[in-house]
Amino acid sequence: MSSGAQDLVAMVKAKNPAEPEFHQAVQEVVESVWPVIEKNPAYRKARILERLVEPERVILFRVPWTNDRGEICVNRGFRIQMNSAIGPYKGGLRLHPSVNLGILKFLAFEQVFKNSLTTLPMGGAKGGSDFDPKGKSDDEVMRFCQSFMSELYRHINQFTDVPAGDIGVGGREIGYLFGQYKKLTNRFEGVLTGKGRNWGGSLIRPEATGYGAVYFAGEMLGTKGQTLQGKTCLVSGSGNVSQYTVEKLIHLGAKAVTLSDSNGCIHDPAGIDTKKLAWVMDLKNVRRGRIEEYAKQFRGSEYTPIERGATSNPVWDIKADCAFPSATQNEINGKDAQNLLRNGVGLVAEGANMPTTPEGVDLFLQKKILYGPGKAANAGGVATSGLEMSQNSLRMSWSREEVDGHLGRIMKSIHKSCVEASAAYGMAGNYVAGANIAGFVKVADAMLDQGIW
Numbered sequence: 001m002s003s004g005a006q007d008l009v010a011m012v013k014a015k016n017p018a019e020p021e022f023h024q025a026v027q028e029v030v031e032s033v034w035p036v037i038e039k040n041p042a043y044r045k046a047r048i049l050e051r052l053v054e055p056e057r058v059i060l061f062r063v064p065w066t067n068d069r070g071e072i073c074v075n076r077g078f079r080i081q082m083n084s085a086i087g088p089y090k091g092g093l094r095l096h097p098s099v100n101l102g103i104l105k106f107l108a109f110e111q112v113f114k115n116s117l118t119t120l121p122m123g124g125a126k127g128g129s130d131f132d133p134k135g136k137s138d139d140e141v142m143r144f145c146q147s148f149m150s151e152l153y154r155h156i157n158q159f160t161d162v163p164a165g166d167i168g169v170g171g172r173e174i175g176y177l178f179g180q181y182k183k184l185t186n187r188f189e190g191v192l193t194g195k196g197r198n199w200g201g202s203l204i205r206p207e208a209t210g211y212g213a214v215y216f217a218g219e220m221l222g223t224k225g226q227t228l229q230g231k232t233c234l235v236s237g238s239g240n241v242s243q244y245t246v247e248k249l250i251h252l253g254a255k256a257v258t259l260s261d262s263n264g265c266i267h268d269p270a271g272i273d274t275k276k277l278a279w280v281m282d283l284k285n286v287r288r289g290r291i292e293e294y295a296k297q298f299r300g301s302e303y304t305p306i307e308r309g310a311t312s313n314p315v316w317d318i319k320a321d322c323a324f325p326s327a328t329q330n331e332i333n334g335k336d337a338q339n340l341l342r343n344g345v346g347l348v349a350e351g352a353n354m355p356t357t358p359e360g361v362d363l364f365l366q367k368k369i370l371y372g373p374g375k376a377a378n379a380g381g382v383a384t385s386g387l388e389m390s391q392n393s394l395r396m397s398w399s400r401e402e403v404d405g406h407l408g409r410i411m412k413s414i415h416k417s418c419v420e421a422s423a424a425y426g427m428a429g430n431y432v433a434g435a436n437i438a439g440f441v442k443v444a445d446a447m448l449d450q451g452i453w
Helices: 003-015 020-039 041-045 048-052 101-117 138-155 171-185 208-222 240-251 274-286 293-297 334-342 358-366 380-394 400-424 431-449
Strands: 057-066 072-083 089-095 124-129 161-165 232-235 258-261 264-267 302-305 322-324 347-349 370-372
Touching: 003 020, 003 048, 020 041, 020 048, 020 101, 020 358, 020 431, 041 048, 041 431, 048 431, 057 101, 057 138, 072 089, 072 101, 072 138, 072 161, 089 101, 089 171, 089 380, 101 124, 101 380, 101 400, 101 431, 124 138, 124 161, 138 171, 161 171, 161 380, 208 240, 208 322, 208 347, 208 370, 208 380, 208 400, 232 240, 240 274, 240 322, 274 293, 293 302, 334 358, 358 370, 370 431, 380 400, 400 431
Parallel strands: 089 124, 089 161, 232 258, 232 322, 322 347, 347 370
Antiparallel strands: 057 072, 072 124, 258 264, 264 302
């Protein structure tokens, strides 16, 4: 890394202490786009990178609510509005005990470039709370969401900031949030995406992130004259992204053999077929159970618990062709990356946001495997959120085939942009550099056009 890039990263770390995920995201982008900065004096003069690493607005607020026992609980709420150069802020809301300022800043920063890659006019943001919906009743979740929106509504609308779902925020939570927004503002507008199909939602939205990651993987394999047909695939997580990654892999003739949650992973050598996947969807979406129940239900499958403090994850130590990390950030460390490579994995497409540590990324790039970073490979979710916004603005709904067609074309366009950008700067085949450069240039040019703000 050049001295100028090192100085910028050091400045970010000094100004944002104790935020390692944000530091990690900034360093990756700065390393990738520094050649672009050096070739374009206008970017340097306008201090584009220095402005990009500072959120336009950070909103932090308390969220008081009562549980079913009548006790008062208090959580923290956040919204990080990172950059609006190319459109209204867009990014998910995450409800999870791990949520803090640093994690949301990293997610919002990544979202800026991801949204830019989609070709749709959307800026980047992220938000959420350290509230944990697991184990809460529907009424408790509703009371929390209503309290959360009672503050957030002041900072969002269809032209300013359009949140979506993320970890811990599904259709139930979006419904409660939207109902409270409508009550407070007396407006029915496309202020949230991921809405119910019969009140402004879009077909394919729940499937989009998982489907998009698989479409992107197919595009990467196409550069080698291959397809997903017959490929054995590892998938982590067991939530929305993981479920629909498996569904699309099945459709394309691949065999998914793993799923996981925070307690452990299952390995089914026979493959997770359509009937097994339907059982998983009921387990996770309706009964809200743990993935270990899969091994009890289906003979021939095996459950391996994840030991606290372990140096590697068993889901990444199984022989396969492709891997789809779809759970959370930094779930593949250096040892996991070594295990994947040793077991024959030649493609990694990230369904989660930044699921690979820098050590793992370096290994993938050194070995020149097909590695699709999250900001490119999992952009299908936010792309379809953008399509939902378009349908809301037009007051119409598109068919499943229309939305899926748009999604497929967007993922193909993202892949093409990554390939061309990496080649233009002498890093052909490096999807990390390609995604960062392609996303950065569009935002940077918009910031130059709009002056200093």
